[in-house]
Amino acid sequence: MATEIRPPRRDEMHAYYRVLPYANGLPQWEPENAAWHGGPEPWPPQRAPATAQQLELWALDHEKDPSFHPVAAFTDGECVGASATISFEVTVPGGAAVPMAGVTSTAVLATHRRRGHLRGMMQAMFDAALRRGEPLAMLSASEGSIYGRYGYSPATHRTRWELDRHQAALLPAAPDPGSLELIRADEARRLWPALHAQVRARRVGELTPLSDQWDGLSDGAEGTGGAWRHLVHRDRHGAVDGLARFRLPWSPTAADAGTLVVEALEATDPAAYRALWALLLDFDLTKRVVAPARPRDEPLRWLLANPRAMRVTRQSDNLWARLLDVPAALARRSYDSPGELAIAVDDDLMCPANNGTWLLHAADGAAASCTATDRRPDLTVTTAALGSLYFGGASAHDLAWAGRVTAHTEGALGQLHRMFRTDPEPHNSFGF
CATH class of the missing domain: 3.40.630.30 (Gcn5-related N-acetyltransferase (GNAT))
Structure with a gap:
């Protein structure tokens, strides 16, 4: 079987939508009492499958939307997986608006799972986001056990x-x-x-x-x-x-x-x-x-x-974050506490340019910098832990006890906490 990972053509959009839960009437979320739902029932009722007319209206809207970037998995010409990113800006500590790839509406047909299609689509979306200059990716995880394997980790909560x-x-x-x-x-x-x-x-x-x-x-x-x-x-x-x-x-x-x-x-x-x-x-x-x-x-x-x-x-968690370009992302936010840390990343298989030791420097009243260094690292931080730390809502202590942050020098963990934590906690009022 021949597999392709690529953006769908205009004439393939109906087949693309039919893979997605919201278009075919299947559940879109874990069957739990969702924090985003105000009713007493576990989750809102599912929609009926979309009509051909509705699919065409979606295709027309998405064709005109430059922020919408679909990707699909095809096996022998059949669309078996679908996802997309939406280009957003997200507010980071210090108030800067940083370009972000919001991953949305992701699914693989039940008959074609466990064959690497989701990983292939995720890799394609990461590569495309980096070409667009988006150093971050974020998503709402419909199931909590799926996206950690791609470097995501909870960053906001609700x-x-x-x-x-x-x-x-x-x-x-x-x-x-x-x-x-x-x-x-x-x-x-x-x-x-x-x-x-x-x-x-x-x-x-x-x-x-x-x-x-x-x-x-x-x-x-x-x-x-x-x-x-x-x-x-x-x-x-x-x-x-x-x-x-x-x-x-x-x-x-x-x-x-x-x-x-x-x-x-x-x-x-x-x-x-x-x-x-x-x-x-x-x-x-x-x-x-x-x-x-x-x-x-x-x-x-x-x-x-x-x-x-x-x-x-x-x-529950809300948005999960993933740094696609570690030095660019770390330099775009500000840090309430000045300091300098050498941070090592060694586990990023999907964005290998992130692997290395990065010297993060933040001074009072000055823009932060993050550059490659040969210095001995103060800490090793997993790719997923960086996503949680980045917006300032995660505890460096908790991540260290979970084995996701390893300190190599005295006082480094406390310095990481002081530099990254924000008040109030990060929050977003809507998803995508």
Whole structure:
């Protein structure tokens, strides 16, 4: 059998889509209680297989999108594997926006697994991303045991929490100088891109939005999901500094009735953040608030008179990261603590140029540098561990105890922690 790994031609796109779970009605996620889902069931219902008309609309849209880079595996001319990268920018520590290849929609036909097709597609995507000047790759792992073998490791996380309304009292604070307003979806579509751009500039791990990111905002209901509602906060000058999207889904059971689900909330100011939550936590005819896909270090907990009232009910990794060009990536982020470390990488089979010892130097007020060195390494770090460390949300101590970081000089592990860790933790508000 002859195997090819290459981008699909335009006339092969329908066959390409039919490999993918979202197009053929198969599960897209582990059958667990997902942290990104606000409902009581384990995961949202699967879609019906896409029609030929839908496949053609996707093909037309992707043909016009320069950020979409599909790749496929063909055996004797039949498409048996499919994946793609989307070109994003991601905010890294220090606020720089770094080009990133977002791997999405990946599958191999059940009849053709365990033959190296996924590795071949991943290698092709890494090589193409490097040619485009993207030193990072990221993805959402539909199954936690798959992507570590390609050098990925969790970099951002998300939690689903809930709070009973009668326990949601906030600590006293100064009166809100701004104002709140319920708005229609068309207004939210207009306002959200500019607000997200401000949030993204200061939130490590946040992404540039997809071209249609907010096109689906609607005032209508989705089955039993309840009608969407959109809430805006404006500061005392009338400028938008916060937005939230929520719904009140119908439930056939008393246990889940009266639940308000906050699907998204972004704010650029603490007063706006507090004001949005104050209203959502005291909405008439509700008894519970559920917020999926929130940061692990949600500030709301510290606003509550009873911090225990906010219960984390689900938690998982979100985006996994992989450094494709170690020196370029390490030089693009900044480091809160100045220092110098010689970091050895010796296990990267897919991007072999990363193997070697790299001297990372960060000084106060100056750009970081990362260059090859003959110096004895202070630490050896696995490719996967670098992905977790890069955005500042992982513990160097934990990775060392797991055998993924090995210190060779006294104090090197503490220096690694001080240089790489960020506060607040990295977070991204949407996936791809």
